[in-house]
Amino acid sequence: MLTLLDHIGVFVFAISGMLTAADRNLDILGGYIIAFITALGGGTLRDLLLNVDIAWMGSVVQVSMVVAGGTFGILFRSFLKKLRRTFFIFDTIGLAIFTIIGVQKGMAYEHFGLTVIFLGMISATFGGLTRDVLCNEIPLIFRKEIYAIPFLTSGSIYLLGDYLGYASHLWMLWVCILIIILFRTFAVVFSWELPLIREISKWNS
Template sequence: MLEVLDYIGLFAFAISGMLTAANRNLDILGGYIIAFITALGGGTIRDLLLNADVAWMTSLSQLLVVIAGATVGMIFRKKLRSWRRTLSIFDTVGISVFTILGVQKGLSLDALAITAVFLGMISATFGGLLRDVLCNEIPLIFKKEIYAIPCLLGGTFYFVGYYSGHGDTTWLLWSSMAFIIAFRTLAVLFSWKLPLIREFK
């Protein structure tokens, strides 16, 4: 089940990579490369930091899902623009799964609490960060949207739940994901933004 949600996230991220690449006028192969990096980049950085084997390297199904997402993004890119809201839902599901998977992987390798939460956020957001750097833009997560905050809070929620005796229960998993999805959805609906550094004090 978590696996299915992971695929939904990869699929949505691959579409978002392809659409960004189309906006920057890249060629088809460039679009696929950006789609791969958007979908798999966050998990790759997580695995490199953990000095663990990189997960997608041995997962044919993950690679095929990304190729499918990128292809759908290329073919339906005009229609997808009017489905923006639908896409954003998939994307939100994606970051919620990636966050929890990242925290879990950190926990399973005995990372510090704070490191595990960071790994969750990195899994969910650094693919998009690499996408933006490669497309020569200042990463979106630094500026315009509440993106990483739900990941940090949801990861903390999972972590606290885990160590307050709930263990790795299905219930904890779903409620953490629901927390991230709800928070992110409210942030989009009400255009929540973090204050800029220069607005501080």
């Protein structure tokens, strides 16, 4: 189940990378490279930090999903732009999956709680972050302030669920995905924002 969702996540992120590359007017090879980095960058850093073999290096399916997702993005670009809301949900599911896989892998190698939650956030966000650096922008995660909170929240809940012995239950996964979807939707609808560092500093001076 998780493996299947992982492939879907890679597929969706590859589409998202290709659409971003098209907006920056890149050619098709540049598009596939950005799709590749967006989809597999987070997992790569996660495995480097864990000092284990990079997961996608041994997986024909993962690499094929990037190619498939990128091609899908090229072919149905105008169609996908109209489906923004549907795509937002898929993108969010992808982020949720990557968070959970990061948390699971961190637990499997017996790291302590805070590191495990970081790993979840890194798995979910590093691909998009690298994409933005390569396209010479300040990464989205530093501009759209609320962006990383749901990953931290849902990673923590999954970790808590594991301590309580619910990790093997599939509904745990769906709860985490649901939290991320609801949080992101509310954040957009109600324009949630985190306080700036400067504001908090002012209260103390």
